[in-house]
Amino acid sequence: MHATHEVFNQPAPLVDYNLFETNQPLRDALTFNAPALDTAPLLTLGALMGSAEMQAHARLANVHLPQLRSHDRFGRRIDQVEFHPSYHALMAAAVQAGLHGTPWAGQGHSRHVLRAAGFMLFTELEPSVLCPISMTYAATPALRRNGAIHAEWGPWLASRQYDPALRVYAQKRGVTMGMGMTEKQGGSDVRANTTQAVPDGSDGWGARYRLTGHKWFFSAPMCDAFLVLAQSPAGLSCFFLPRVLPDGTLNALYIQRLKDKLGNKANASSEVEFMQARAWLVGEEGRGVAQILEMGTMTRLDCGLGTSGLMRQALSIAVHHTRQRHAFGKRLIEHDLMRNVLADLALESEAATALALRVARAFDGPDDPHEQAMARLLTPVAKFWICKRGSAFAQEAMECLGGNGYVEEGGEGVMARIYREMPVNSIWEGAGNIMALDLLRALRKGDASSALVQELAPARGMHRALDQLMGSLPTRIDAMARESEARRLVQDIALAVQAALLAQTAPGQVFAAFCDSRLAGDWGHTFGSLGGGTRFDAILQRALPA
Numbered sequence: 001m002h003a004t005h006e007v008f009n010q011p012a013p014l015v016d017y018n019l020f021e022t023n024q025p026l027r028d029a030l031t032f033n034a035p036a037l038d039t040a041p042l043l044t045l046g047a048l049m050g051s052a053e054m055q056a057h058a059r060l061a062n063v064h065l066p067q068l069r070s071h072d073r074f075g076r077r078i079d080q081v082e083f084h085p086s087y088h089a090l091m092a093a094a095v096q097a098g099l100h101g102t103p104w105a106g107q108g109h110s111r112h113v114l115r116a117a118g119f120m121l122f123t124e125l126e127p128s129v130l131c132p133i134s135m136t137y138a139a140t141p142a143l144r145r146n147g148a149i150h151a152e153w154g155p156w157l158a159s160r161q162y163d164p165a166l167r168v169y170a171q172k173r174g175v176t177m178g179m180g181m182t183e184k185q186g187g188s189d190v191r192a193n194t195t196q197a198v199p200d201g202s203d204g205w206g207a208r209y210r211l212t213g214h215k216w217f218f219s220a221p222m223c224d225a226f227l228v229l230a231q232s233p234a235g236l237s238c239f240f241l242p243r244v245l246p247d248g249t250l251n252a253l254y255i256q257r258l259k260d261k262l263g264n265k266a267n268a269s270s271e272v273e274f275m276q277a278r279a280w281l282v283g284e285e286g287r288g289v290a291q292i293l294e295m296g297t298m299t300r301l302d303c304g305l306g307t308s309g310l311m312r313q314a315l316s317i318a319v320h321h322t323r324q325r326h327a328f329g330k331r332l333i334e335h336d337l338m339r340n341v342l343a344d345l346a347l348e349s350e351a352a353t354a355l356a357l358r359v360a361r362a363f364d365g366p367d368d369p370h371e372q373a374m375a376r377l378l379t380p381v382a383k384f385w386i387c388k389r390g391s392a393f394a395q396e397a398m399e400c401l402g403g404n405g406y407v408e409e410g411g412e413g414v415m416a417r418i419y420r421e422m423p424v425n426s427i428w429e430g431a432g433n434i435m436a437l438d439l440l441r442a443l444r445k446g447d448a449s450s451a452l453v454q455e456l457a458p459a460r461g462m463h464r465a466l467d468q469l470m471g472s473l474p475t476r477i478d479a480m481a482r483e484s485e486a487r488r489l490v491q492d493i494a495l496a497v498q499a500a501l502l503a504q505t506a507p508g509q510v511f512a513a514f515c516d517s518r519l520a521g522d523w524g525h526t527f528g529s530l531g532g533g534t535r536f537d538a539i540l541q542r543a544l545p546a
């Protein structure tokens, strides 16, 4: 073999670095939201998440996809999904980091903020395994509505040991949970659910039912239990459905097939049928939507956190790449137009981080009326806005890598994976319109307008465009936007809150550039169209220290 050419001007991969240490916007947002927080666990997690070993697990879990084994070789149904060992390594790391049920069981302040920051860091490594992690985290508030089950399962849900075995919970070291709402005929409108729940006596876990029907989307079907919706005699109700029954036999949950998805590949999403599956009532019969929405609220928080993490990952790769790659006589990052693109992405990423972490803080103050109002208002706002921005963001970050960005290369092309992953957070757990309508509902409760004014107050007087937007919101809220205007309203609330947060957490040049572009109109319709007065160097140095 004769060498035809030398390979040069191709960047080294971004590996073996500390994701937390290098993320100044996240650290500043943490200082703001949880000043007394001990961030040592995040430093440890940041190193692990940036390591070559964990990156290899992320690649392998996305290349060797989950396989459904519906029957054993003798023809008996087993309904199991088989994963590559790297999937299990990732799950074990996420559980070890306490990203699932731990905040509910722990002591001390800012547990949800700590977990949120960890969740963002983990997303930068591999987002799809976080689906069951997020659902496990989200299940606890709703599960508390059945005290007996919660008392027995709570410690297992909070355990930091990952145990993938399909066994009765009492013989396990830790458990995970999922949820089943969506059916073929309706996902957003779950009132259309047709799965039937027939009363079947009661026991130590309360009223027992037999469920017959199906779920069209049922992610992570190897979870140990699920909260599911079904029609009982009193209407749509929420049920706890374990995969393995307390006597050790498999519940009548049959996995029909796994979804062939755009992204989110390492995670198995399935279609299932229940054939007289045993389940126990959670909360009041007939109030299933309200009950399961307690779970939905937490997974919606995670959609905002996860997308922020993905944005951060895409930005870091783009900055890292353009610092090394040369074109037209200098490094890409030295070209004015590329600096505009990267700085614009950096602003978007920092604003997403600030908003997502602010929402997480609201869940650390369940007894504080202002925090309750912020949880109600800002959860749909963050899920709508951050997730909507995600796909456009990923496309632009990918383009910074040129053709290499579009190539998967056996899972090594992380940018392509990020791009394919982005839309899911926007769709699942309530797509964009549903979030916008949810905000309208939240605005009708209590004095949402003054809660928002209070939230924005610290930034008053700091930028003329922000002042104008702040001034207009109470009137628009009180006039109550029509449904057709809901997206515009949710966008403007998101931008106002992001700007107000940046005023308190970011350097002046970041805040000014964000307000000038997003609020004052000194901006185009694509990333990379910031105004000429922008301090690109300062923004880029902050985004990823050289």
Ligand SMILES: Cc1cc2nc3c(=O)[nH]c(=O)nc-3n(C[C@H](O)[C@H](O)[C@H](O)COP(=O)(O)OP(=O)(O)OC[C@H]3O[C@@H](n4cnc5c(N)ncnc54)[C@H](O)[C@@H]3O)c2cc1C
Pocket (backbone or CB within 6 Å): 178, 179, 180, 181, 182, 185, 186, 187, 188, 189, 217, 218, 219, 220, 261, 264, 269, 424, 427, 428, 429, 430, 431, 432, 433, 434
């Ligand atoms: C990868 C993946 C994993 C999933 N995992 C799960 C899971 O584990 N458990 C589970 O229960 N579900 C799961 N889902 C389902 C997901 O939550 C639903 O797909 C989602 O809620 C939308 O429901 P739908 O698909 O029925 O769409 P539809 O409800 O038909 O909505 C279609 C579109 O119409 C819009 N729309 C609906 N109503 C209105 C309205 N009133 N006004 C204006 N617009 C409206 C929606 O915003 C959406 O854009 C998963 C989905 C995906 C993609």
